[in-house]
Amino acid sequence: MIQTFANSSVHSLPLDYALRNLARTPLRTLLALLGSTLVLILLLGTVGFVRGMSASLRGSGGDNIIFLGAGSEESIERSEIPSRAAGVVAASLTGLREVLDQPAVSPEVHAALPIQPAEVEPSDDPPLAVVRGVTPMAFAVHPRVVLLEGRLAESGRDQVIAGRLAAELLGVERLEAGSRLRVGEREVTVTGIFDAPASVMAAEVWMPIADLQVLAQRDSVSCVVAAMPPTAEENPQAAARLLAAAEAFAATRLDLELVAMPERDYYARLEAFFAPIRAMVAAGAVLVGLGGLLGGLSILHAAFSSRIREFATLQVLGFPRRAIVMSMLEESLILHAGSLLAAAAIALVLLDGLSIRFSMGLFGIQIDEIALGAAIAAALLLSMIGIALPAWRCLRAPLPEALREG
Amino acid sequence: MNGTTSTGEDNATPLIECRDLTREFRRGEQVIRPLDGLDLELAAGSFVALMGPSGSGKSTLLNLIAGIDRPTRGTLRIGGRDLGRLSGRDLADWRSRQIGYIFQLYNLVPVLTAYENVELPLLLHGLSRGERHRRVSEALARVGLVDRHRHFPRQLSGGQEQRVAIARAIVTDPAILLADEPTGDLDHDSAAAVMDLLTSLHRELGKTLVVVTHDPAVAERAQRTLHLEKGRLVAAAEITR
Ligand SMILES: Nc1ncnc2c1ncn2[C@@H]1O[C@H](COP(=O)(O)OP(=O)(O)O)[C@@H](O)[C@H]1O
Ligand SMILES: [Mg+2]
Numbered sequence: 001m002i003q004t005f006a007n008s009s010v011h012s013l014p015l016d017y018a019l020r021n022l023a024r025t026p027l028r029t030l031l032a033l034l035g036s037t038l039v040l041i042l043l044l045g046t047v048g049f050v051r052g053m054s055a056s057l058r059g060s061g062g063d064n065i066i067f068l069g070a071g072s073e074e075s076i077e078r079s080e081i082p083s084r085a086a087g088v089v090a091a092s093l094t095g096l097r098e099v100l101d102q103p104a105v106s107p108e109v110h111a112a113l114p115i116q117p118a119e120v121e122p123s124d125d126p127p128l129a130v131v132r133g134v135t136p137m138a139f140a141v142h143p144r145v146v147l148l149e150g151r152l153a154e155s156g157r158d159q160v161i162a163g164r165l166a167a168e169l170l171g172v173e174r175l176e177a178g179s180r181l182r183v184g185e186r187e188v189t190v191t192g193i194f195d196a197p198a199s200v201m202a203a204e205v206w207m208p209i210a211d212l213q214v215l216a217q218r219d220s221v222s223c224v225v226a227a228m229p230p231t232a233e234e235n236p237q238a239a240a241r242l243l244a245a246a247e248a249f250a251a252t253r254l255d256l257e258l259v260a261m262p263e264r265d266y267y268a269r270l271e272a273f274f275a276p277i278r279a280m281v282a283a284g285a286v287l288v289g290l291g292g293l294l295g296g297l298s299i300l301h302a303a304f305s306s307r308i309r310e311f312a313t314l315q316v317l318g319f320p321r322r323a324i325v326m327s328m329l330e331e332s333l334i335l336h337a338g339s340l341l342a343a344a345a346i347a348l349v350l351l352d353g354l355s356i357r358f359s360m361g362l363f364g365i366q367i368d369e370i371a372l373g374a375a376i377a378a379a380l381l382l383s384m385i386g387i388a389l390p391a392w393r394c395l396r397a398p399l400p401e402a403l404r405e406g
Numbered sequence: 407m408n409g410t411t412s413t414g415e416d417n418a419t420p421l422i423e424c425r426d427l428t429r430e431f432r433r434g435e436q437v438i439r440p441l442d443g444l445d446l447e448l449a450a451g452s453f454v455a456l457m458g459p460s461g462s463g464k465s466t467l468l469n470l471i472a473g474i475d476r477p478t479r480g481t482l483r484i485g486g487r488d489l490g491r492l493s494g495r496d497l498a499d500w501r502s503r504q505i506g507y508i509f510q511l512y513n514l515v516p517v518l519t520a521y522e523n524v525e526l527p528l529l530l531h532g533l534s535r536g537e538r539h540r541r542v543s544e545a546l547a548r549v550g551l552v553d554r555h556r557h558f559p560r561q562l563s564g565g566q567e568q569r570v571a572i573a574r575a576i577v578t579d580p581a582i583l584l585a586d587e588p589t590g591d592l593d594h595d596s597a598a599a600v601m602d603l604l605t606s607l608h609r610e611l612g613k614t615l616v617v618v619t620h621d622p623a624v625a626e627r628a629q630r631t632l633h634l635e636k637g638r639l640v641a642a643a644e645i646t647r
Contacts, residue, residue: 005522005538011530020517313513316474317527317574318502320495399474400465403509 012323013314018330021307028303033339035296036382039289040343040375045351046285047374048365050278052356054271056363059198061267063232063239064141065246067224070257074269076110077130080220083107085256089224092249095242097140097227104140104227109133109212111222112359115205117172118180118187129169130204130361131160131183133212133221141227144199150177150192155208161192165203165362168355181205184215203361225263270360277358297386300335304328304390311394312402321395328391332383340379344372419486421450421581421614422471426480429466429637440466442637443480448630450581453608453615455625458634464618465586467634471616472584473501485581502530506575506613508585508604512567514559520546520570521555527578545573549603565596572603576613583607585617589624601627 005014022029067089072079086107090096096103111133114126132138136152139145153159160183167175175181179190183205196202213219226246232239246260311324344367352367394402429441440463448454456464469475470482473489482489484504492500514523524545528538546552549569559567568588575583585604589597605627608615617624625631625645633643 005525005529014529016522017515017517024517309513310515313509313515314526315498316472316501316507318498318530320498400469403474403513 011320013319013327015330018327018334021331022334025303028299029335032296032299032303032386033335033342035292035299036336036339036379036386037342037346038292039296039382040339040378041346041351042285042289042292043378044343044347044367044371044375045365046282047371048347048351048367049281049356051368051370052363052366053274053278053358055198055366056200057267057271057274057360058264059144060196060200061262061264062142062144063228064263065226065228065243065260066263066266067226067246067250067258067260068222068266070250070259073259073261073266074273076108076222076266077112079110079222080218081222081224081258082256083219083221085258086221086224088253088256089226089246089249092253093226093242093245095229095238095245097229099137099140102137104137106135106137106141106225106227107209107221107223108138108225109209109216109218109222111212111216113184113216114182115166115170116182117170118182122182127169127171127357129166130200131212131215132201132204132206133209133216134206135209138206138225141225142196142201145194145196145201148193148195150190153191153207153211155210158186158188158211159191160188160205160207161194162190163202163204163206163361164193164195165355166205169203169357169362183207186215200360200363274358293382296382297389300332300386301390301393304387305393306406308394308397308402308405312397312399312405315399316403324395325387325391328387329383332386333380336379336383336386339382340375343375347371347375420447421452421485422446422448423483424470424480425482427467427470427477427482428479429463429470429475430478440637441470441477444637444639446632446639448614448616450614451608451612452630453605453628454617455628455631456616456618456634457620457625457631458640462634463637464634466637468584468586468616468618471582472505472507473497474507499530502527503578504580504582506572506578506580506583508568508571508575508583508588510587510590512559512564512571514567514570514574516559518558519555520551520557520559520562520573523559523570524573524577527574531578541577542573545577546570548576548607549573563596564592565599568592568596568600569603572600572607576607576611580613582614582616585615587618587620589619589621597621597624 005016067081067085068076069079069081086105090103090105096105098104109132111131112128113131115129116123116126148164153161160181162175175190175193177190177192181188181190228239228242243262250258250260314324315321347367351365354365355362356365424444424446427441427444428439431438444467456467458464470477477490489497521542524542525538528541546555549572551566551569551573554562554566562570588604589600592600601624604615604617607613617628619625629647631645633640
């Protein structure tokens with residue numbers, strides 16, 4: 001039996017017409033598809049990059065007050081404060097979180113040190129990792145950190161624990177309890193592996209603070225982290241009072257040369273500090289994407305423009321311009337839906353979770369619902385941009401003129 | 407597809423009526439006037455051939471009658487309706503009901519089968535699938551292409567393509583068929599077949615038929631032959647059979 005068009009609303013062209021036009025010049029359609037797929041992948045990658053970096057930095061700050069050396073508010077690694085500051089903070093501030101009747105105050109040393117697997121020859125350019133010297137209190141102020149396997153490192157025995165992403169930073173297949181590393185000049189044993197989801201800590205190596213002070217030849221610490229009480233979230237006034245007290249404490253103890261700030265603020269500043277890098281990545285993506293965009297658009301333009309006489313004929317038959325624009329949009333939407341699927345699949349398989357190294361360690365590209373939402377919006381926008389110019393060109397000309405074309 | 411028009415020259419009011427019909431194009435300072443103050447009446451059910459040298463305004467006149475172009479000056483009444491007063495939307499709607507337009511190069515949609523090409527104009531009229539099927543089949547039978555429903559334009563000869571285009575033009579049962587050099591791109595035999603078909607549509611269905619042509623053999627078949635020259639009718643050259 002003869003196939004007639006499905007009943008569509010009066011004055012509109014059948015969907016089949018749009019579909020078959022896509023198949024009419026397969027190479028052209030494929031090239032246009034590739035162009036917009038490239039654009040969408042770049043968009044997904046860029047949004048995933050920005051969000052991954054921001055999330056790992058923001059995730060690194062908790063409900064803590066951090067004390068840094070005055071003048072080093074921008075960088076823990078450059079900060080130096082006297083070792084005794086931790087004890088003074090613990091004794092001076094009331095209302096901090098308590099762990100086993102002790103105020104949760106964690107003195108820490110942060111150092112960027114060359115790190116390599118012990119079994120490989122020392123290279124000239126070993127990767128730098130953030131090595132953090134800690135006391136057991138560190139686990140109280142950074143509750144995100146959980147031991148995945150093994151046990152904690154013991155002081156004075158050349159032992160460390162390594163973050164889950166440290167292996168990737170070192171370029172080794174896998175780190176596990178028992179692995180041997182060279183940290184600076186010193187060989188150490190990994191006793192445990194920890195995770196700190198969505199935080200730069202996951203790519204760090206932690207060791208007992210005294211060991212790191214020996215290794216780094218310093219007797220100062222980098223910072224002191226003091227935990228807010230667990231009620232801080234329900235009781236912001238109390239948290240604000242505690243912060244004010246900490247700031248007053250830092251301001252009055254001139255001998256310690258401290259500044260106090262919410263740990264989240266420190267990481268928010270760090271996030272802002274990396275904004276130019278995110279902007280550069282975005283700018284690079286825009287430049288490459290522009291190529292794909294212009295390529296795709298010009299192919300679409302050529303494809304539609306070659307049909308100017310056909311569009312005029314449809315109008316002679318009585319189809320309103322709106323019907324023709326809608327059919328063009330259908331075609332464009334189908335094409336870009338294909339690009340969107342391809343781009344999302346490629347991004348989820350190849351980009352999602354991909355580790356990017358930066359001075360704070362590693363973060364993972366995050367292809368999340370925001371990145372996918374942006375890609376959907378972009379695909380819609382591309383669909384419309386893709387037909388705007390050809391629709392204008394094809395439907396603006398008076399019919400007798402358009403009928404003479406091509 | 408019964409003729410909706412009354413046949414014959416005896417009809418008192420003409421179907422198509424042009425008064426001082428003028429079409430101008432402006433190109434910078436220059437004014438081109440392909441149609442210059444044309445007065446013309448065409449009776450319902452007549453078969454008119456429109457001849458004249460290239461550039462004399464034949465297509466311009468046909469496009470005005472088809473409602474796909476608008477005059478710069480003068481009036482054009484068809485079936486008592488002043489086309490100049492219709493909005494673009496109304497004109498498109500009027501066109502889809504009253505006009506069957508046949509192009510020199512057929513202008514079939516390449517991605518649609520013969521059947522679908524013919525069905526296309528019916529999509530504008532809110533008909534059921536069954537009704538569309540009945541009309542498309544009837545139109546394709548009328549042009550002698552019952553066995554070519556599923557063929558795509560590229561699978562048809564030029565003559566067959568033009569017959570599909572004619573089926574598309576008559577499927578909505580319009581009163582007026584306009585053809586702009588419909589045989590201009592066809593070999594002798596195909597041209598004759600197409601002209602036989604158009605003539606039969608005029609004779610048997612009573613369509614008013616206006617054919618632009620260079621071919622005296624085509625004009626030969628018409629009841630009336632008009633000659634255009636530089637946008638004006640040459641009265642001395644008019645032939646009525
Ligand atoms: N859109 C237009 N702009 C400018 N000139 C036009 C346009 N359409 C037609 N003309 C001119 O009008 C004249 C008549 O054209 P046309 O009616 O197509 O002639 P023909 O008798 O060959 O069909 C020609 O000189 C043509 O160049
Ligand atoms: Mg012409």
